[in-house]
Every structure is written in structure tokens, then in C-alpha cells.
Amino acid sequence: MKTTKKRTNIKNKSKINKKVDKNESLLISGLIILFASVFLLIFANSDATGVFGRWIKSGLVYLFSLGYNIFLFYLLAIALVLLIPKSRPFAKKLIISLSIIFLSLLIIFDSSTSLMSSFSAHVSQATESAGELASGGLIGGVFGFLFYRLFGGVGTVIILVIINIINIYTLTSIKRADIIQKTDDTMNKIQDGIENSVEKIKIKRQEIRNKKILSSDDIFNDEDDIKTINSESSRNTVTNTNDINLEGFDDDFIDIKINDSSNTKNTEAVDKIEDDLKAKENPKTDKKPKTIKKEIEKTQKTEETEDNNEEIDIEKEIHKEDIVHYEFPSLDLLKEVEVTNTNSKGKEIKDNIKIIQDTLNNFGVDAKVIGVNSGPTITSYEISLAAGVKVSKILSLSDNLALALATTDIRILAPIPGKSAVGIEVPNKNKDTLLLKEILDSDEFRNLKSKLPLALGKDVTGNTIISSIANMPHLLIAGATGSGKSVCINTIIMSILYKARPDEVKLIMIDPKVVELNVYNNIPHLLIPVVTNAKKAQFSLNWAVQEMEKRYQLFAKNNVKDMQSYNELDTITEKMPQIVIIIDELADLMMVAATEVEDAICRLAQMARAAGMHLIVATQRPSVDVITGTIKANIPSRISFQVSSQIDSRTILDMSGAEKLLGKGDMLYYPSNLSKPIRVQGAFVSDKEVKRVCDFIRNQGEANYNQDAVESISTNNTSQTMQDDKDNLYDEAVKLVVADGQASISYLQRKLKIGYSRAARIVDQMEEMGVVSGYDGSKPRKVLIEEEDLENLYGESGEGLE
Incomplete structure (x- = not known):
């Protein structure tokens, strides 16, 4: 161990010594060039320097003619670049840029020389004119002949202007991006x-x-x-x-x-x-x-x-x-975007390219990396295979590549859609956190006209992924616990709040887990309070189905086909808002009322798009008993986060791949208009950011809930609760009581052959339902309904009693 530490210290010391030696050499070179430029400047422009001074001036004039003094200032500028510590890291770039500018001036000075037919004749004429300061000297003549012979007089000027524009642009781009960013922020x-x-x-x-x-x-x-x-x-x-x-x-x-x-x-x-x-x-x-x-x-x-x-x-x-x-929330309510270090990422990419090529060559696969796309958490390497190499061969080497790259999971995309290449997606060692503010502050989000934006994140190439829920038209989200599913739902809701006013978009949120969406209560975008009871969730979906049918009836009366056409009519008094129904955990609902929930979701998924209603359904258990075939068939757009097995991946995406995702927002986005899913790093938004935005919106006015919807859901829930608690013999007991015109506990005990407690419970239920009167001491209970009244309670001719 001691030997290893000593070697490490020796290596670190050698690296430090190399840096010190490099800085010292640049400093010494700068001092030498500075003294030489000052010395030449004095001797070339003073008559009191004797014969030596005249020789120096003659030599400079012979080489540069009109540009001999410019050459001296060019040397002085190089010396300053080497002497100033802040410019030393860019010394090579700066010296090349200055050299291009100086050489361009010499070529322009050479334009006064007549273009000769041969190279030697042209250079000879340029040197003869140098003494009269009427050319670019020997250097200008050499390069001038090449340019003027190839491009002519006008062409040479145009080429030089373009070269120097590019040169100045690259010269001034060292800190330009930082200056622009700071100016924009201010x-x-x-x-x-x-x-x-x-x-x-x-x-x-x-x-x-x-x-x-x-x-x-x-x-x-x-x-x-x-x-x-x-x-x-x-x-x-x-x-x-x-x-x-x-x-x-x-x-x-x-x-x-x-x-x-x-x-x-x-x-x-x-x-x-x-x-x-x-x-x-x-x-x-x-x-x-x-x-x-x-x-x-x-x-x-x-x-x-x-x-x-x-x-x-x-x-x-x-x-x-x-x-x-309504005032839209400010982006200042969201967390600032962090600046990432690109130097370490560049070195990591270079190392991975070498490892990938060496590993493939070791296994006899002739391949070469032809492109790299770097995202926040994933870097995609594009591999070009030689003729005769099977794609399946590189797929079989995924474990070997993962071992060589010292990573757990890599994903091979063979081939990349639209390209003649194979993609190898490798996780970054230093992952960048992608914040929601960066997505909402993008041009793609600002230019989106839809009031239902779907702001997800960035793909492996760094492109912002933003779509419209209206184009989905419904979305299915699945992923294991902790994979980023709930954060994704929050980013979708937040993107809607930043784009739509309360009178344009209404939200119905169903949260059986109680704590995930509770923060959105009382915002004016809500149509009803956040539903946390599974039974009420079922009735909320039923109300949505009824609302959809009402809208279609209005469309038929006004001879229009969809909500957009209806809102454009001049005869309407109030425009219809779009409605987004968000279900955070489908599995809980399916456990309580699988058939009813599935039927409601399928009806909405089949018909609700034209009525301006859209579904976003999420679950952490993508099994076939939760995401049934009927639901999958009617919800074409899917998002899959990391899942536990390949079977779950096939359930949600109809293909494998989701089991190899990294978690923490890493997703496969599969909209209905794409043939293959694309990998996206989801944007992150914290609970504090969501609360700040919701508080800002609530300060403008609390929610104005749809009272019809609230009452309908509450009424259905109450009646359903009573139906669930009803005894199995209740209907038969009602038939007996109404037929004989008497109701007592002992009477039911004799007729139905049941115990006292059960008979007493049935009588209490009859009292709650208004079939018999209340307890009145020793007096018998009165039967309050007739046989013809059974039709209102149980259907025509009392068939519900049979």
C-alpha cells in the first residue's frame, strides 16, 4: 500500500512540475519576443542606429515591404499573449488568429504587383518593388501569387474577408457565451x-x-x-x-x-x-x-x-x-438551472470511444465510432459497421461492452431509425440534473400554440422534447416505485399551468395515494377537488362520461364535429374548456372496481378526444390485470420508466428495453406517431417549486368547483355505500313487508328464518330507505309504500325483488 501511495504522489508531483515548466517556458518565450520586437522597432525606425540598424530595416522591408512595421506590432501582440496569465490557455488559438490577419494584409498589399505568368517571376517582381514599399515583400509575393492565380483579384478579396470574419468570430467566442447568458439573465x-x-x-x-x-x-x-x-x-x-x-x-x-x-x-x-x-x-x-x-x-x-x-x-x-x-406564474418561482462542467464530460467521451472500438475489434467486429450525441444522463455513440458484419453480433456483445465501460446498463439500438448506424447508449459518470425551468424557458415551449403542453425533458442528443396532449390524445405512464413517474406527472401539470388559463383548461385529479396531488387543491384550474377515495374516483369517471355525452349532444344540435368548431360559433354564450383527467395510480382503482373503471376509461379513450377531454393514466404495476388489453388498445401513446422485468416492459411498450433504464427520470417515450420509442431524460421539479407555483395561482382566486359534478359524485357515493351495506335478504324482506302490510323484527325472523340481530339490521335499513316508519314504543311500525311504489325503487313491476 505504501508503495502505491508513493507512486501516486510521484505521478501527481510530475504533473504539477510539467504545468510549472510549461508556464515558465511560455513566460520566457514571451519576454524574449517582447525584447526582440522592441529592439527591432527601435532599430528599424531610427537613423541613429548605424549600419546594423539599416541592415535590419532592409531585411524587414525585403520580407514584408509595406507590412514591415505591422510585423513588429504583430510580434509585440504575441509577446503580450504569452506574458498575460489569463490568455496563456488560449495562446495557440490567439497566435494563429493574429497570423491569419497579418498574412491577409500582406496578400492585399501584394495586389499592387502585376500578376506574372510564372511563380519565380512574380516573386522576383514583388521583391524588387519591396524597396519602394509598393508590395507585400517576399512573403506577400509567395502567398499572393497562389491566391490571385486561383481566385483572381475580386475573388481573393472576397475569400480573405470571409476567412477573417470566421477568424474574428472564433477569436471572440472564448467568453461570448457567458456574456450573452449573463446579459439575458439580467x-x-x-x-x-x-x-x-x-x-x-x-x-x-x-x-x-x-x-x-x-x-x-x-x-x-x-x-x-x-x-x-x-x-x-x-x-x-x-x-x-x-x-x-x-x-x-x-x-x-x-x-x-x-x-x-x-x-x-x-x-x-x-x-x-x-x-x-x-x-x-x-x-x-x-x-x-x-x-x-x-x-x-x-x-x-x-x-x-x-x-x-x-x-x-x-x-x-x-x-x-x-x-x-389571470396572471401566468413567473419562471423565477422555479429553481435556477445549474451550470455543468463540460471539460470532464469531453474527456469521458474520448475515453469511451477508444474503449468501444477496442472492445469490438477484440471480438472480431470491424466497427468505428462515427458520431456522438451527449445528453444530460446518457451519451449515445453511433457505430458504423463494416460490410459483412451482422447487426446481431454487436447485440450479443452488450454485456462485454458494459464490462469494458465499467457500467451496469447499456442499451443498444440496432439500427438507429433513419440512419445506417448502430447506437450504443452509455450512462454518463457525472450526470446532470435537468430542471423544469430549462424546459419551460426554451423556444420550443414558448412557441407551442397548444394549451395542453407535454413538457417531458431532453433526449440523448440534447433536444428538448415537448409535445401536445391533444395530439396524443391519451397517455399511459408506467414505472416502478422511485423511477420518476410522479415527478413526470408534476411536470406535465406544471407545464399546463404555465400555458393555460383556468377558463381554457380544467383538471380532474384522481389520487388514491392521497399525498401525491393534494398540493393542487383549490387552484382555479380544478373542476372538482382532488379525488382520493377509490369509490368517488369511479363516480368521477362516470361523470366524465356523462359530460362527454352532453358535449356530443350540443355538437349535434349546432352541427359541429368537435370542441374547437363549437367554440368558434358566434351563437354560444360560454366556451367549453378542455378537460384533462389525471389518474395517478390505476392499480388501486382496479382493485376496488375493476369492471366499472375499465369501462369508463375505455369509453373516454374511444370518444373523448373530439369533446376536448383527455386521459393521463399512471400506474406503478404494469401487469396485464391492471393495464388490460382493452385499455392498451384505446390509449396509443405510452411512457415507460424503469420497470423490474422484461415482461412489464412488453406489457407497457410491446417491446423490451424499459428494464434497462436507469431510473430517476430516465424514460422511453413512445407517442402514437413514432415507430420506435425514444429515450428521454425527464425534467425534475421539486415539491417546494410546485407549492410556490400553486400558492401564486391560488392568490389570484380560489377554485370555482363545478357544483353539479361535486353533488353528482357525492350522491352516487352515498347511494353506493348504502347498496354495499345492504343485506342479501333485504329485497325479499321488502317484498314481504309491502305484501302483508306489517313490519317487525319477529315477523322477519319467522318468515325468513333468520336470527334476531340480522332481522333488526334489515328493519333499520328499511327505515333508512323510507320503506317503514321509525320506532314508536309499543306501537307497530307503519309500511310507508304500496306495491305500485316498488316500480320506482326496483324497476318495472318490482323485478329487482325476484
Whole structure:
């Protein structure tokens, strides 16, 4: 062990010594070139340096003619590059760039020399003209002849301009990317600061206006106030802006925001509400004040009820205005993108290329790496096989390649779709964390027109993967516990929240695990509260089926085929929102009510697309009893995270491969329009980021749930619970009680031959269902229904009792 440590220390010391020696050599070279350039500059431009000085000047003029002084400054620039520590790592690049510029000048200077037919004649003429400072000297003549002979005068100038543009571009690109990134970040922060400040002003103005509206109870106390309500409300609307602290803003900017057309719409909506209140209290404006007083006195008993209804109407109207002015969350609520180290990754790629080629050659496979695509966690190496080499041979070497690369799992894609090459996907040793902010801040997301974005992550080539749920049109997600399935659902929901307003997209979330989607409760995008009860989940899906059927009936009445065409009609009063149904764990639902859930999912998957309704179904158990053949057939787009076996991979994707994924967001994305799945690294969003975004959205207004849906689900759940608790002999007992017109525990014991406890339970159930009256001491219970009433309870002619 000691010997090994000594060797390691010796190697580290030798590396450090090499770096020190290299820096010292560059420093010494820089000093030598600096002294030489200063020496030559003085001797070539001074008459007091004697014969030696004249020789130096003659030699420089012979070589460079017009460019002899430029050559001296060129040497001085090289010396500074070598002497300045920060420029030493780029010394080679800088010296080459300076040399190209200097040589280009010499070639241009040589344009004054007549182009001769032979090389020697042209160079001889250039050197003869050098003494008169009328050419580019010997160097300019040599390169000038080549360029002017090949491209001519105009062509040479164009070629030199292009070369130097490229040269300057590469010369200045050392830190340009960092400067651009910092400038963009600074401008984004300034813009977000201005937008947040303006939003605070708008919110404060809206609060003041709402207070003025809700304090209008005094309107009903005096008829003189009724006459002047519009003028007072308009004055209040104008003066509200004076209460806001506008320090630190430009006056013109404030004027623009205050006079915004959206605020004018708010004022008009407020005036309309107040006019409605006035119309309700004073339906005929031509009546005298005494008549108005009498009518108010007559309705004094019902005034409180009417005021409550009017306040509810006001709140609904204000809520609608809040939705109109929905503010999308800022990207600043998400975690910043971390800068990665590309130097170590470049070395890792070079080493892997050598290992792959050597391993394949050792096993007699003639192959060569022709391309590399590096992603956040996976790097794909494109392999070109020689003629006569079977693709199956490289597939059989997957374990040997994994051993040589010192990694656990590699995936071989043979062949790569659209290319005459085999892909070997190798996990990176240093994996980069892909954050959601990087995906949402991309041009692909900003330019997407769909209100249902599917922001997933990046593929192995580094391209951002963003699609539309409307094009899926339904999505099936599967993966083992901890593979990234729940994070993927969060990224999809967050991408919708960053793209769609509450009146454009509504969400139904079903979370049998209770804790995964609970953070989204009370956001205005929700159609109903997050469903955590498996029974209620079944009724939520049933309600969705009914809603789909209602929408199709509306389409038929208006002669349109889909939701988009319906929303474009001029005759409709309210546009339909798109609905996304998200099920986080299908396996739990299938255990409770497999048949009902499967039927509802299949009906929605078959018909809901045109109605603007889409399904996202996720499960951590992709077995055939959960993802049945009927569900798979109707949900064509799938995402698979890491699974435990090849069988599970075939269940979700109809092919193997998912069992070799790495977990932590590594997925195979298989949309319906692709022939093979693509590997994607999913974006990560933390629970804290999700909470910050949801809190921001909730601050603009809480959820306005669909009460019809909530009541329908609750009612179905109650009746289903009673049906589940009903005794097996209950129906027969009801038939006996109604036929004989008497109901008692002892009567049921004799007729049904059951014990006391069971008979008592059946009587209690009859009481709950309203079949018999309640307990009244020693008096017998009354039978409250007749035989003809059984039709309403059990169907026609009481067939449910048989």
C-alpha cells in the first residue's frame, strides 16, 4: 500500500512540475519576443542606429515591404499573449488568429504587383518593388501569387474577408457565451421585476374597487342614493388609483398601465353590476319617490334574502373578471438551472470511444465510432459497421461492452431509425440534473400554440422534447416505485399551468395515494377537488362520461364535429374548456372496481378526444390485470420508466428495453406517431417549486368547483355505500313487508328464518330507505309504500325483488 501511495504522489508531483515548466517556458518565450520586437522597432525606425540598424530595416522591408512595421506590432501582440496569465490557455488559438490577419494584409498589399505568368517571376517582381514599399515583400509575393492565380483579384478579396470574419468570430467566442447568458439573465430579472410591480398595482386597485362595490348596501336605504349611484361609482373608480403608492415608476409607464383596456372592462363590469342592483330595487324609473318607498316597505320582509342573492351574484361576476386577468406564474418561482462542467464530460467521451472500438475489434467486429450525441444522463455513440458484419453480433456483445465501460446498463439500438448506424447508449459518470425551468424557458415551449403542453425533458442528443396532449390524445405512464413517474406527472401539470388559463383548461385529479396531488387543491384550474377515495374516483369517471355525452349532444344540435368548431360559433354564450383527467395510480382503482373503471376509461379513450377531454393514466404495476388489453388498445401513446422485468416492459411498450433504464427520470417515450420509442431524460421539479407555483395561482382566486359534478359524485357515493351495506335478504324482506302490510323484527325472523340481530339490521335499513316508519314504543311500525311504489325503487313491476 505504501508503495502505491508513493507512486501516486510521484505521478501527481510530475504533473504539477510539467504545468510549472510549461508556464515558465511560455513566460520566457514571451519576454524574449517582447525584447526582440522592441529592439527591432527601435532599430528599424531610427537613423541613429548605424549600419546594423539599416541592415535590419532592409531585411524587414525585403520580407514584408509595406507590412514591415505591422510585423513588429504583430510580434509585440504575441509577446503580450504569452506574458498575460489569463490568455496563456488560449495562446495557440490567439497566435494563429493574429497570423491569419497579418498574412491577409500582406496578400492585399501584394495586389499592387502585376500578376506574372510564372511563380519565380512574380516573386522576383514583388521583391524588387519591396524597396519602394509598393508590395507585400517576399512573403506577400509567395502567398499572393497562389491566391490571385486561383481566385483572381475580386475573388481573393472576397475569400480573405470571409476567412477573417470566421477568424474574428472564433477569436471572440472564448467568453461570448457567458456574456450573452449573463446579459439575458439580467434583462429577464429586470423585466420580471417590472411585471411583478405592475401586477401588485393592479391587484391593489382591484381590491379597492371590490371594497367599494361590496359596501354598496347603503344603496337600498335612500332613494336619492339610488339616483346618484352611477356617478358616485365612476368617481370612486377614478379616485382609487390615487391611494396607490406609485413611487419608483416612470410617469408615462404608469399612465399606460392605468389606462389599460382591461381595466376599462373591469370598470364597465362594475357599472353593469351596480345597474343590475338598481334595476332590481327600482324596476320602473318613471315612478314617484313615494311609490318607491311603499314598494320597499312591502318587500321589507324578503329584503335580507334578496341582498344575499345579489352579493352572491356580485362575487360571481368579480370571480369571472379575475379569471379574465389571470396572471401566468413567473419562471423565477422555479429553481435556477445549474451550470455543468463540460471539460470532464469531453474527456469521458474520448475515453469511451477508444474503449468501444477496442472492445469490438477484440471480438472480431470491424466497427468505428462515427458520431456522438451527449445528453444530460446518457451519451449515445453511433457505430458504423463494416460490410459483412451482422447487426446481431454487436447485440450479443452488450454485456462485454458494459464490462469494458465499467457500467451496469447499456442499451443498444440496432439500427438507429433513419440512419445506417448502430447506437450504443452509455450512462454518463457525472450526470446532470435537468430542471423544469430549462424546459419551460426554451423556444420550443414558448412557441407551442397548444394549451395542453407535454413538457417531458431532453433526449440523448440534447433536444428538448415537448409535445401536445391533444395530439396524443391519451397517455399511459408506467414505472416502478422511485423511477420518476410522479415527478413526470408534476411536470406535465406544471407545464399546463404555465400555458393555460383556468377558463381554457380544467383538471380532474384522481389520487388514491392521497399525498401525491393534494398540493393542487383549490387552484382555479380544478373542476372538482382532488379525488382520493377509490369509490368517488369511479363516480368521477362516470361523470366524465356523462359530460362527454352532453358535449356530443350540443355538437349535434349546432352541427359541429368537435370542441374547437363549437367554440368558434358566434351563437354560444360560454366556451367549453378542455378537460384533462389525471389518474395517478390505476392499480388501486382496479382493485376496488375493476369492471366499472375499465369501462369508463375505455369509453373516454374511444370518444373523448373530439369533446376536448383527455386521459393521463399512471400506474406503478404494469401487469396485464391492471393495464388490460382493452385499455392498451384505446390509449396509443405510452411512457415507460424503469420497470423490474422484461415482461412489464412488453406489457407497457410491446417491446423490451424499459428494464434497462436507469431510473430517476430516465424514460422511453413512445407517442402514437413514432415507430420506435425514444429515450428521454425527464425534467425534475421539486415539491417546494410546485407549492410556490400553486400558492401564486391560488392568490389570484380560489377554485370555482363545478357544483353539479361535486353533488353528482357525492350522491352516487352515498347511494353506493348504502347498496354495499345492504343485506342479501333485504329485497325479499321488502317484498314481504309491502305484501302483508306489517313490519317487525319477529315477523322477519319467522318468515325468513333468520336470527334476531340480522332481522333488526334489515328493519333499520328499511327505515333508512323510507320503506317503514321509525320506532314508536309499543306501537307497530307503519309500511310507508304500496306495491305500485316498488316500480320506482326496483324497476318495472318490482323485478329487482325476484
